[in-house]
Amino acid sequence: MATALYIVIQSQEQWWVDFEGHGHGPFESREQAALEARNQAQFMTHLQRAAEVLVPDGKGKYWIVWSSRADGATLPRPVSSHVPKAAAA
Numbered sequence: 001m002a003t004a005l006y007i008v009i010q011s012q013e014q015w016w017v018d019f020e021g022h023g024h025g026p027f028e029s030r031e032q033a034a035l036e037a038r039n040q041a042q043f044m045t046h047l048q049r050a051a052e053v054l055v056p057d058g059k060g061k062y063w064i065v066w067s068s069r070a071d072g073a074t075l076p077r078p079v080s081s082h083v084p085k086a087a088a089a
Contacts, residue, residue, distance in 0.1 A: 006037035
């Protein structure tokens, strides 16, 4: 089953949580939306589905700020497909 992605977005000066095309919100701040996204993602894991929360920083770069996967679930990491050559070996 595919990973459930909860994506925090800003639209019309308000923050929203997007999950599979459905918006939840609005929220007054990015932080409030991120907390709600994490709550929803944690609930999804009770349904045996992996989940991640993606939140943009001040420059618009998205970061995975929460993941149900055991590998560094609490450490923010950038959303990127680039893998350094040393790590790929």
